[in-house]
Amino acid sequence: MQKEVARRITNGWKTYWSLREAMKDNELHINLKSKLFNTCILPVLTYGCQSWSLNQETSNKLATSQYAMERSMLNIRKYDRVKKALIRNKTKTTDVINKIKRLKWRLAGHMERGHEKWSKKVTWWYPREG
Template structure:
C-alpha cells in the first residue's frame, strides 16, 4: 500500500513537471530531439526519483510505462485512437525507456552499496 502511494506521488509530480514545461513539450515548432532531451533531463528523473530502493512489481512497472507512454503521445500530439504502435512512438520520440532508466539506477546503487560494504569490511580487518 505504501509503495502504491509513493509511486502515485512520483507519477503526479512528473505530470506536474510535464505540464509546467508545456510550452516546450507540446510545441509544434520545437524539434523532437529537443523535446526528448527535456523529457530525459527534467521529467524522467522526477518519475524515477528514489527508485533505487523500490521493490517494483510488474503492476508498478506497468503504471510507470503507461505514464511515460501517455506523455510521449502528448509530445507527439497523437491520440490513442490514432493506433500508433509503442515501437513507432519510441522511435519518433527517442526518450529513454523508464524501466531501463530504473534498471541503470538500481545497478549504480548496488555498486555503491557493495563498495560501501567492502570499505567497512576492510576497515574492520585493519583495525
C-alpha cells in the first residue's frame, strides 16, 4: 500500500505542475486556485483510496504533500514558517484525509445497500459451527 500512496502523491504533483500557469499566477484569485485543486488534483490524490488501510504514516505523507501544494499556490516558502491553519484558512481547500474518510464511508454505504451482491455477502458472512 505504501507504493500506491507514493504513486498517488507523485501523480498529484504531476497534475499540480501541469496546471502550473494557473496555480503559480499571482493575479489569479485564490478561490479559483482552490476550485482547481479540489476538482483536478484532489481526485488524483484520492483515486482508489477506499481500499487503503490508512495509518498515521500514510496520513502524514498525504497531508504533507497537500500542505506543500497549498504553500506553493500561495507562493509561501517553507522557511517563512507560516502555520498550517492560516494556510488552510486562506485556501479553503478540502482536507485530503477527511475526503478519504468520507469516500470510505460512502463505499461502505453502497456495499451495505447492495442486496444480492457478493461484497455484502462476504462482509456479513460468518462460518458455521460443527
